[in-house]
Amino acid sequence: MTDVAARLATAVEAGDADDVLAVVESADWRGMDPAEANVLLRQVALYGYSGRTQRYADAVRAMRAGGCEPDLASCALLEDNERAVQILSADPGALDQADASGATALHYAAERGNAALVAELCERGANVDAVDHRGRRALEHALHAGPWKTEPATEVVALLRRHGATVDFWTLAALGDAAGLVALLEDGRNGVDDHSADGRTALYHAAHNNHLPAVTALLDAGADPNCACADGQTALYTACLHMLSQECDIEIVRALVAHGAEMTLPAAIVLEDLDLVGTLAARDPAVLAGQDHDTPLGYAIHAWRPRALACLIDVGARPNASNWGHIERIARDDALVQDLRRRAAAGGVQ
Numbered sequence: 001m002t003d004v005a006a007r008l009a010t011a012v013e014a015g016d017a018d019d020v021l022a023v024v025e026s027a028d029w030r031g032m033d034p035a036e037a038n039v040l041l042r043q044v045a046l047y048g049y050s051g052r053t054q055r056y057a058d059a060v061r062a063m064r065a066g067g068c069e070p071d072l073a074s075c076a077l078l079e080d081n082e083r084a085v086q087i088l089s090a091d092p093g094a095l096d097q098a099d100a101s102g103a104t105a106l107h108y109a110a111e112r113g114n115a116a117l118v119a120e121l122c123e124r125g126a127n128v129d130a131v132d133h134r135g136r137r138a139l140e141h142a143l144h145a146g147p148w149k150t151e152p153a154t155e156v157v158a159l160l161r162r163h164g165a166t167v168d169f170w171t172l173a174a175l176g177d178a179a180g181l182v183a184l185l186e187d188g189r190n191g192v193d194d195h196s197a198d199g200r201t202a203l204y205h206a207a208h209n210n211h212l213p214a215v216t217a218l219l220d221a222g223a224d225p226n227c228a229c230a231d232g233q234t235a236l237y238t239a240c241l242h243m244l245s246q247e248c249d250i251e252i253v254r255a256l257v258a259h260g261a262e263m264t265l266p267a268a269i270v271l272e273d274l275d276l277v278g279t280l281a282a283r284d285p286a287v288l289a290g291q292d293h294d295t296p297l298g299y300a301i302h303a304w305r306p307r308a309l310a311c312l313i314d315v316g317a318r319p320n321a322s323n324w325g326h327i328e329r330i331a332r333d334d335a336l337v338q339d340l341r342r343r344a345a346a347g348g349v350q
Contacts (some may be wrong), residue, residue: 004032008040012047014322015329017055020044024059030067037068045078051113051149073099076108077148081117088124095126102133110138110160113153118142122163129166135198139165143174143209145247152209169194173202173218176211185221192223199230207235207256210242212249215256225261240266243303269300269308277311288317301326306336313343 004027011019024044029037041063048056060078064070072094075084084105088094098104106126109117118138122128131137142156157175161167169190172180181202184190193201203223206214215235219225228234236256242248243266253270257263265287268276281288287296297317300309309327313319319327324341331337 002036005036005040008044012044012056014325015047015055017048017059020048020056021059021062024062024066027063027066029063032068034069034071037063038071038074041068041070041074042077045074046147049078050147052147072097072105073103073108076105076114076117077112079112079114079117081114081120084117085120088120092124095121095124096130098130098132102131104130104132104138106130106138107132107136107141110142110153110156111148113142113149113156115153115155115159118156118159122159128160128163131198135196137165139167139171140174143171145210146242146245168196170196170200170202170205173205173211173214174209176206176209176214178211178213178217181214182217182221192218192221193227195230201227201229201235203227203235204229204233204238207248207252208238208242210248210252212252212255215252219255219259223259225256225259234261236261236264236267240264240270240299240303243270244299265296266299266303269296269305269312270303272305272307274307274311277308278315281312281315281317285316288312288315297323301330304330306331306340310340310343313340313347316347319344 004023007023008020011023041060044056044059044063048054049060070078070080070083072084072087075081075087088105094105096104104126106118106121106128107130109121128139129137139157139160142153142160145151167175169181169184172184185192190202193203195201196205201223203215203218203225206218225235236253239248239252239256243250243253250270253267257267257271261267263276263280265277265280268280281296289295297309297312297319300306300312301323327340328337
């Protein structure tokens, strides 16, 4: 990782727009490899220049003014459709050209919910069923709310389907079509725990895209809530993960647990089952050592479960300065923050 990339990652993690802008303004964007510059551009935009937030809008503008020229993927995500069309006109072969992740311009436009560019790409003949290296098509990107958008891109979904995108058992789950799922299961065309080409279950897709009726229909049809995807993820894992951005109905977590999903520490935190939080943390004290967002401490902060957070602090979790900054920003409650600090001080936490 280069010095600029490392400093930018630290500033973005801290969520300080002034620090991000300072790093951006100190970098030599014209002298940087364009591919690397675009990776950093997309990193900053993801956390601060997207359909979710404009926190780093000044930083993105400064990067571009400093010589960071958006490539086709960045144009799709930044919704710079005019430049995207210019790139495509100069190089028609870029239409279905895949990057290192196997993603095409259509994948990125669908990820952002950039309907205008999706329409342009489809009219130019883009392959709507092209898959990236994770086995995902543009349709799957459009159907999911995050991280570049706050809700599924329904207009993009309609465009892709109108241009012939395939809709199968797993796509129905991602669409939340409970009736369609039940019909296919009753016809015997699919098994409830069948895996798709990308190794996912229908239950995973339904939970991943926040469709409680589809989750319930699949569980009632006998779906195994502990049936893992090819990469080991379960429906409960993805449901808990998306509590971080408030993109999951907590009733999905409850339904999965009620149908036998194996309880995890994130699930216990989400449900604020404090006895279980303490028990699971005591079973593996090492999990309390980290402070990043993907640790139990970070998870309780960013999913904002203050009672579970207090429990973790009581049993030994150690918030750092960055954690406290996020706690204060999210809580907006001086009394609550003071109580958490008292608990931390009582446990010897700095």
